[in-house]
Amino acid sequence: MSRLRRLLGPVALASVVAGSLAVPGAVASAAPAAPAVACDTTSTPYSYVVLYQPGLPQFFVNAELKAKCGTKVAYYPEIGVAVASSRNADFAQRIGVDRAYSGGKDVASQAAKVSSRSAVRQVEATQSVAEDEDLSAQQWDMRAIHAPEANKVNPGSRSVTVGVLDSGIDATHPALAKAVDARASVGCVTGAPDRTPASWAPTNSDHGTHVAGTIAGKDTARGFTGIAPGVRLASVKVVDDGGFIFPEAAVCGFVWAAQHGFRVTNNSYFIDPGMFYCSREPGDSAAYEAVRRAVVYSTHRGVLNVAAAGNSGFDVTKQTTDPIRPHPVDSSCGILPKAIDGVVTVSSVGYAGTKSSFSNFGAVSVTAPGGDYTQVPPAGQGQGCTLSTTVFGGRYGTKCGTSMASPHVAGVAALLASRHPFASPRLLTALLEGQADPVACDVTECSGPARDNSYYGHGLVNALDAVR
Structure with a gap:
């Protein structure tokens, strides 16, 4: 097969994307319960990226974030990525550190290390x-x-x-x-x-x-x-x-x-x-x-x-x-x-x-x-x-x-x-x-x-x- 033909050939897009977007850890299929402990309402809020299974309905995303003291800023169901805001210092731990990360929080906690x-x-x-x-x-x-x-x-x-x-x-x-x-x-x-x-x-x-x-x-x-x-x-x-x-x-x-x-x-x-x-x-x-x-x-x-x-x-x-x-x-x-x-x-x-x-x-x-x-x-x-x-x-x-x-x-x-x-x-x-x-x-x-x-x-x- 020629190089040009290989480049122009059809791609099984749906299967490639679905196969490449696996989520670390399982995401609950039912809406989480309300948080057992009151959420922080006074500390500085930080933004996080949060991973979900692509295509997961927004309802489940909203429910989990609320249950774990977060608020949805945006959700991109095509790729299963949400942007959330939370004042809770342990928000990433509540979600799971393999699923949530905040660059802003890292900057605030490691200012001296990132100054360069x-x-x-x-x-x-x-x-x-x-x-x-x-x-x-x-x-x-x-x-x-x-x-x-x-x-x-x-x-x-x-x-x-x-x-x-x-x-x-x-x-x-x-x-x-x-x-x-x-x-x-x-x-x-x-x-x-x-x-x-x-x-x-x-x-x-x-x-x-x-x-x-x-x-x-x-x-x-x-x-x-x-x-x-x-x-x-x-x-x-x-x-x-x-x-x-x-x-x-x-x-x-x-x-x-x-x-x-x-x-x-x-x-x-x-x-x-x-x-x-x-x-x-x-x-x-x-x-x-x-x-x-x-x-x-x-x-x-x-x-x-x-x-x-x-x-x-x-x-x-x-x-x-x-x-x-x-x-x-x-x-x-x-x-x-x-x-x-x-x-x-x-x-x-x-x-x-x-x-x-x-x-x-x-x-x-x-x-x-x-x-x-x-x-x-x-x-x-x-x-x-x-x-x-x-x-x-x-x-x-x-x-x-x-x-x-x-x-x-x-x-x-x-x-x-x-x-x-x-x-x-x-x-x-x-x-x-x-x-x-x-x-x-x-x-x-x-x-x-x-x-x-x-x-x-x-x-x-x-x-x-x-x-x-």
Whole structure:
């Protein structure tokens, strides 16, 4: 059987999904009794993801949560995941630690241990703000992947929606006003979808706006153009005002993408509060499974999910400890959502085309420009970090990070989805990888052939090949 035929062949979706969504432990089929002890009504409430058997009626979910001192925030019966709120410190124990987890509660109880997360993400702070000159010459990242040539052939189709799961998109920015689809945008910070414009707009971070500009920005007056300016963008806000992305927000975002016809999502984050979640650890296992189900569900509904590799500069396949929430890491652990099967993982290169000093590596699908402070372009070609849109009064700025590399791949994937409207996520992934320009290892730390190595995966994505 040919490779193309294997990729396009039918899939027994119902049996695959049903078989992949098993619940740890049995869930009672009858409504639980009321709690024997009065519930806490004064302590700080925390949100939890809670696992159920997919398809379980909401009545049973509501009854169990109430009986165990919780309140339903949202329930996704398709994947058997609920989001609950509880003031009780022992809520997870009441439900079962293999079925319930709260990232917010972990942050509150381990603040000192998770404080280093800010240093990991600080690399992606805005480095410089562009002045009012023409910006096209500063977009070296677009030239590196042949995006300007691709735009002349096909700027992308309005029938393709890319979900930006991030801190929100500034829809008033002149480069993004025509791209953002308010009807497809949503706030998911609480774990429940909120369609009000304020819920998906940025508040204190320009991260999502920067990502969005790379994918589909277009500002003729300033000479700025993203990779696929013809596609639609959906702002799916999953980052809270503290900068955290908890499991319930990610679950909400992936389910929303699945149910609203998105072809691609960009995920330039790792799920908090730590970096690695371990599928065999109590608590962690519930969060891992909840996110896994949401990602698998979205993939089976036709969504290609693209994620950043991370900015810690290590080989993710060889880590033995979590640098943010210290605990042992083994083969059962992974950085979410990139550790989930079917997610395209992206490393970063700088202007010289070599791995960015901060980029994680190992288990990489492809690479793309994310900038590097030490790989400085010639005068007149911009900064070492990549240029895109910011919320500073509709202006432009530079950022470095695998978060900046990932939207380059999401943009090329959007062009592929425009060119191949019926392609499955699996086929889009094969096209991304097959059309990438090989990048050979240049240091001993990198291992593997030019077509599939630990630094660059299958190579540097190519926007022009995506539209031809």
